Amino acid sequence: MAVKMSYSEAINDAIRVAMRKDDDVILIGEDVAGGAEVDHLQDQGAWGGVFGVTKGIVEEFGRDRVIDTPIAESGYMGAAVSAAATGLRPISELMFNDFIGSCLDEVMNQAAKFHYMFGGKAKVPLTIRTIDGAGFNAAAQHSQSLYALFTHIPGIKVVIPSNPYDMKGLLLSAIFDDDPVVVFEDKTLYGMKSEVGEGFYTIPFGKAEIKRAGNDLTIVGLGKQVYTALKAADKLAKKGFEAEVIDPRTLSPLDEDTIINSVKKTGRLIIVDEAYPRCSAATDIAAIVGDKAFDYLDAPIKRVTAPHAPVPFSPPLEKLYMPTPEKIIDAFSVMVGDKVFSAV
Amino acid sequence: MQTETQASAKDMTVEKAKWIYTKMQEIRQFETAVHEIFAKGEIPGFVHLYAGEEAVAVGVCAHLTDNDSITSTHRGHGHCIAKGCDLNGMMAEIYGRATGLCKGKGGSMHIADVSKGMLGANGIVGAGLPLAVGAGLTAKVKKTNDVAVCFFGDGASNHGTFHEAVNMAAIWKLPVIFVCENNGFGEASTFEYAAAADSIANFAKVYKIAGETVDGKDLTAVYDAAGKAVARARKGEGPTILECMTYRDFGHFEGDTQSYKDKEKQQKAVTDDDAILRFQGYLKKNKILSAEEIKGLDDSVKAAIDEAVRFSEESPFPDDKEVTTDVYVSY
Numbered sequence: 106m107a108v109k110m111s112y113s114e115a116i117n118d119a120i121r122v123a124m125r126k127d128d129d130v131i132l133i134g135e136d137v138a139g140g141a142e143v144d145h146l147q148d149q150g151a152w153g154g155v156f157g158v159t160k161g162i163v164e165e166f167g168r169d170r171v172i173d174t175p176i177a178e179s180g181y182m183g184a185a186v187s188a189a190a191t192g193l194r195p196i197s198e199l200m201f202n203d204f205i206g207s208c209l210d211e212v213m214n215q216a217a218k219f220h221y222m223f224g225g226k227a228k229v230p231l232t233i234r235t236i237d238g239a240g241f242n243a244a245a246q247h248s249q250s251l252y253a254l255f256t257h258i259p260g261i262k263v264v265i266p267s268n269p270y271d272m273k274g275l276l277l278s279a280i281f282d283d284d285p286v287v288v289f290e291d292k293t294l295y296g297m298k299s300e301v302g303e304g305f306y307t308i309p310f311g312k313a314e315i316k317r318a319g320n321d322l323t324i325v326g327l328g329k330q331v332y333t334a335l336k337a338a339d340k341l342a343k344k345g346f347e348a349e350v351i352d353p354r355t356l357s358p359l360d361e362d363t364i365i366n367s368v369k370k371t372g373r374l375i376i377v378d379e380a381y382p383r384c385s386a387a388t389d390i391a392a393i394v395g396d397k398a399f400d401y402l403d404a405p406i407k408r409v410t411a412p413h414a415p416v417p418f419s420p421p422l423e424k425l426y427m428p429t430p431e432k433i434i435d436a437f438s439v440m441v442g443d444k445v446f447s448a449v
Numbered sequence: 450m451q452t453e454t455q456a457s458a459k460d461m462t463v464e465k466a467k468w469i470y471t472k473m474q475e476i477r478q479f480e481t482a483v484h485e486i487f488a489k490g491e492i493p494g495f496v497h498l499y500a501g502e503e504a505v506a507v508g509v510c511a512h513l514t515d516n517d518s519i520t521s522t523h524r525g526h527g528h529c530i531a532k533g534c535d536l537n538g539m540m541a542e543i544y545g546r547a548t549g550l551c552k553g554k555g556g557s558m559h560i561a562d563v564s565k566g567m568l569g570a571n572g573i574v575g576a577g578l579p580l581a582v583g584a585g586l587t588a589k590v591k592k593t594n595d596v597a598v599c600f601f602g603d604g605a606s607n608h609g610t611f612h613e614a615v616n617m618a619a620i621w622k623l624p625v626i627f628v629c630e631n632n633g634f635g636e637a638s639t640f641e642y643a644a645a646a647d648s649i650a651n652f653a654k655v656y657k658i659a660g661e662t663v664d665g666k667d668l669t670a671v672y673d674a675a676g677k678a679v680a681r682a683r684k685g686e687g688p689t690i691l692e693c694m695t696y697r698d699f700g701h702f703e704g705d706t707q708s709y710k711d712k713e714k715q716q717k718a719v720t721d722d723d724a725i726l727r728f729q730g731y732l733k734k735n736k737i738l739s740a741e742e743i744k745g746l747d748d749s750v751k752a753a754i755d756e757a758v759r760f761s762e763e764s765p766f767p768d769d770k771e772v773t774t775d776v777y778v779s780y
Contacts, residue, residue, distance in 0.1 A: 131590060169590060175620070180613025183579020184586055190568060191518055191587040214573050215580065223561040223569060224552035225775035259776050283778035311780075358780050 107300040113158045115269035115301050116234070116290065119276040120159060120196060122305050124166050127194060130280060133172040133185055134198030134234075138163035141173040155200055156236070156295055178207035182233075186216045186285075189231040194280060199235040202251045202289065216285040217260030231286070232279040238291035238329060239379055239416045239427060248416035248423075250328065250380040255287045256356045256389065262286040262310060263357040265328040269299045271354055274308030281307070291329045311358035315367070319347030322437060323367040323374045326352060327386055330377040330428055337377075337433035346437070356386050364390065365398045372403035375436050377428050382410040404440035409433050457676060458669035466737045467746065469511055469668065473503040473725050474750040475536065476527045480699070482754050483526070483543060483557075487703045491762075493545055496557045499527030501698035504724035505630050506531035508671030509598055509691075512679040518566045518584035518597045520577030522630075523558045524697070525570025528600050532567040534560065540757035546764035553767045554775065574635075575608030577601055578627070582614045585623035585688075596624040596682040604635025606649045615690065619656040624682035626675065629692040630665065636701045637709045650692035658688050665693025666718075668728040696722070 110118065123130045137159045140151030148168060153160025163171040174181035178199065185197035199205060205212065212233065219227040239248040256263045262284055266272035272290070279286035316331060317338050326334035331352040338348035349367050353360055368374050374394055378387035387408040394406060409428045417423050461469075480500040487496050499506070502524075510519065510531035521528040529539055534550060542549030543557045550562050561569035568584065571577050581599030588595040605611055606629060618625040629649045633640050646652070653660020659681060663670040671693055678689035696718040700707045707715075720726070732738040738746075 129591075172586075172621075175613070175616060177613035177617065179610050180579045180582065180617050183576065183610065183614070184583035184617060187518075187520070187568060187580035187583025188587045188590075189583075190563065190580075191584045193587050193590060210573055210576060211579065215571075215576060218559075219561075219569065220778060221775045222551060222555045222559040223563065224550065224554050226551070227561060227563045227569070228778050262777070262780075284780075 106303045108303055109298050110269050110301040111295065112269045112272055112290070112297045113156065113295040115273040116158050116276060117160065117162065118301070119273040119280070120162055121165060123277060123280040124162070124170065126305060129192065130194045130196065131170045131172060131188070132159060132162060132196045132198070133174060133181060135174055135176055135200050137198050138168065138171045138173050141168060154198065156292065158290070158295065159198070178204050179211060182208035182211040183215065185231055186211050186229055189216070189229045189285070190219060190227055194230045194232070196232045196234060196280060199233055201247050202235040202237045203246050203249050205251060205254070212255070212261065212285070213258050217258050220284070221260060228283045229285045230283045232276070233285070233287045234276075235287060235289060236292045237289045238293050239411070239423060240293045242418060242420055242423060243292070244418040245415035250289070252287070252289050252356055253380055253384065253386045253389070256386055257384070260285065261357065262355065264288045264310065264355045266354065267294070267328055267331045267352050269297065269301045271308060273301050274306050275310070275354065277305060278307040278310060282310070289328065294329055308354070310355045311360050313351050313353045313360035313363040315349060315363065316352050317348065317350040319349040319371065321346040321371055321373070322348040323364065323371045324348050324350045324433065325364055325374070325376045325390055326350060327376070327378045327380070330379055333428050333430055334377045334433065337430035340430055340434060341437065359390070361393055361397070365394060368394055368398045369401045372401055373437070373440050374402070375407045375409060375433055377409045377433060379411050379428055382408060382413055385410065407436040407440060409436050458672045461672070461737070463737055465511065466732060469507050469672070470728060470732065470738065470743065471746050471750060472507045472531050473668070473728060474747055475753065476500070476503045476506065476530045477725055478750050478754045479526060479530060479536065479540070479757070482758055484699060484703065486758065492543055494556050496543070496703045497524040497701065498697070498699040498703065499524050501718060501724065502527060502630055502632060502665065502695045504668040504671050504728065505628065505665045505693045505695055506600065508668050509626070509628050509675040511672060512676050513566070513596070513598065515565050516593065516595045518568050518581070518595070520568050520580045520584070520597070520599045521570045522574070522577060522600060522602055522605070523570060523572050524602070525560060526557070529560050529562070529567055529570065533565045534562045534567055536753055536757040537760040541761040541764050544761040544764070545766065546761055547767040547771075548760070548764040552771060554771065575601070575605040575610040578605065578610045578614035581625050581627070582618050582623060585618060585625040586621070588624050589621065594683055596626060596679055598626045598628055600628050600630060602635060603629060603631040603633070603640045603644065603649060607635070607644055615652065615656050615658070615688070618688040619658045622685065622687040624685070625688040626678045626682060627688060627690045628675070629690065630695055631692055632695050632697045634697070634701065634709070639709070648692065650690050653690040658690065660690040660692070662692040662694065665695035666722050666724045666727060668724060669731060
């Protein structure tokens, strides 16, 4: 049975399903319940996270398993890493991915390294939920999309769900995975609704989804940019070009085969990514395709990304900053050598 | 690893005394061997030796079981030995051999044995503090009655993680013992220079938890204070900061010229103040072990260390495929 659910509700549902299934699953982070030890709340939560995503969970599972932390990211992230290594399955919320600067050591040098450094004898079944994404006028320190930073680090898995159905299945996979996984929640998608399966289901990591089939161009859209890609594909279709749009769903592991097989068919690749362009996931995918499918390419690979600049606050500037269908079409027109085409 | 908790040195059984003395000797002789072998160029990478601080690791771990966790530092060999890690596996790890505790993939700074509750030596100063809080959190959530001990240096007390970790353990009343090995130096800078505070145990007052400073060269003082702290933690009475005043006999790393050390203090640390000589004196004075018995333990430790070196030298390096195994549990 499928039910209509928002992206935010899908996260809440996945956490509850996991916590009902396994007592070792705990939720830990800053105000994931809120209002701890406030008498008049009588142990009800105050917030359920800064966007209310985890609202109601403390009421179901209690404060022993839904743990509000001090605003001390090194401290609680380190504690979550070790809680995972000693027998729990923590879901640790890093409120905004921009805050990784305060706890990168715990993720990069501790969680990511234990299994390898200790010769395979330790495991860290930790899920880090974190908010990313521009388009919310949240400015430079609350709008970044830092998934490439984590993808760079061996030992970490990286998940970028683009819709409620994927979010629930991928988050449940993350929680019951024995490796540390960072799950990115694009804040602009929280209200998006779609059909979501009831109860427990998982979506395997490393399996991209072809959102739209086509033979003329492959567009890989990361996170919510899959929708920008789909809009561009609709416009291109009106001009007689059929784009294949791929949502990789996870960046580590990355489903290289689906992307490469598509490029072998279309001969052209655009990667749409709202993150910074240097050393990015878009650059990485371009390099992989350049390396493994060069002979199939009819045009240079194009990346439609944010500029090499922080995310601006002012709404018109932020709008300029983001990838758009028009920018994708411009890139395609260069690839096919049709200047007139850019006027679509 | 001993299973019973004996809070006071004056009640120490002969069996316990032997275990403690043996562990202290194992650390001293292990480190002396590593020092000599490193000087010959036979050990790769960075090595930081624990010799001189034996009373701290052993005095604390004497109260722990395999189910209790410890977190450690880059100067971690002593903690590993005190927590029961296998000497052959440890030495082979330092040699980078396939038979090492971490299959040769961790080395001196990352020796770990989770099955013994040893959550790893750690190359990052201050990293072990939140990790110990996590082990304490697991104990609380799973209601196991286990405790977690964080060994850290005076240098790490200046790190933000110290304050984040102690605060969290305090507000959640976690069974964590923060054991500061105040050896007077963070790398080549003195504690007096690098820390505005003159006592790390004093932070316990600020965080409203138990705190104590003891002579970290005196096994019985560490043993007694740790016994009380562990008992409090097991009873659900929350964390403790135990500051042990000690000294490292060698440099920060092997190859350190130690020009920042006071020569007289260094001399005193390895003679009058030496933790092992002092514990020997205590054992003899209280007729717990005779000189002959002590000599017997020294000899059997020497045989064990010689065997660890032989085992390591004869062990193969890891297979080439190990470069990319154990990155993930599954991928």
